[in-house]
Amino acid sequence: MGRRVVITGMGVCAPNGVGLSEFSKALYQGKSGIRFQSRLKALEFGCQIAGEPLIKDNLLEQYFTPLQLRGLNASGLVYGVIAGKDAWDDAGLKPNIGKSPNWDHGIIFGTGMSGADKFREAIYKVDNKEVRRLGSTTVVQTMTSGISAYLGGMLGCGNQVTSNSSACTTGTESVLMAYDRIASGKAEVLLTGSCSDSDPYIWGGFDAMRILPRDYNDDPGAASRPMSASAQGFVPGSGAGALVLESLESAKKRGAKIYAEVLGGEINSGGQVGEGSMTAPNSEAVQRCIQRAVQNAGIQPKDIDAINGHLTATTKDALEISNWSKALGLQGERFPYINSFKGMIGHCIAAAGSIECVGSILQLEEGVIYGNINCDDLHPRDYQNYIHS
């Protein structure tokens, strides 16, 4: 058993709300952040809708210096900085502006690919033999660890500063990595979370695989349909979620507000064997992961009031539900409430896990369980065996 770890600050840039209060209100009201994207139409995408946080220009000036804003063309980085600085501030922490790094403070903040738009600019310049005109910020905007480097510099952190990258798992994985590091006594405060670009170059590959819905370009709000019989695929999204994880000792010493305690967790891989592939789950792995998480947390399945599912609105939603049910040994009336925020925000790819962790913890803060949208036609085949609607 390691040290106890708590969550003392949060920040979020979600398609349906920027900042904790806006996001919480949107989830409560079932407000969709999925909108028509003229850029995707112009590029002749099959799916021309997406979830993209709406960032006002004057908001950027509060987070970036005029110099940092020059040539900044990495949307994920922008979302990550806004969410990250908000979380730090929410935790009652100040940026370290002293001469010495703060050895107890670090960053584990993940992403998939950073700054695809910036990278595109760079490729055009390089191919045009203008490599000397790339400027000094191409590297930090396009490297995966750009977001952790950016935040680490803004906050003066001297502990581990890194970015993890593991597709849709990235955000939740970052929280677990931070939990492990603090529990084992290697850090006191870690800013963790993840971000993902709003970008046709990120989303295009998914459109090519024909796993995005194509029939909702005129009705974006109805497109993302987790657990629905008429689900057509996931709606691409983007944004960032950030959480400050801290040792209980440190939080108590500072008199910080404590949102929640991280009791435990588990991560594994389906090995891309059996029924599993890079994208499809291996049920044995999923059930093992759930059971070990419950075990690590030192709780019983019956203690669980609510589950926030991955539930992306593909045909695998039914399998996810059955895996939860089997792993927990709970079904019908005894199965906990389950929801998916993806009906409102889409699948924010690398940012999904962290945004949804923030939303889940806001439920504890507000004392509510946010509802699902677009699943009035609950998938009949599997769900009725496991859950009550």
Next chain:
Amino acid sequence: MQETEKYQKLKDIIQIYLPEDVSVNDIQPSSNFVTELNINSANLVDIILDVEDTFDIRLGK
């Protein structure tokens, strides 16, 4: 373009790269960007690009 106008444009370019504790009034024709104006040396390449764009010139490799 007059020399004074060029100098003013150059100061406008440099201003954005100055750290908070250095004022635009500290810029002198003989100032060293890094040792006297405390400009981050990584930004020198950006200043060159700004000069090229502002004066529509190329400073070579």
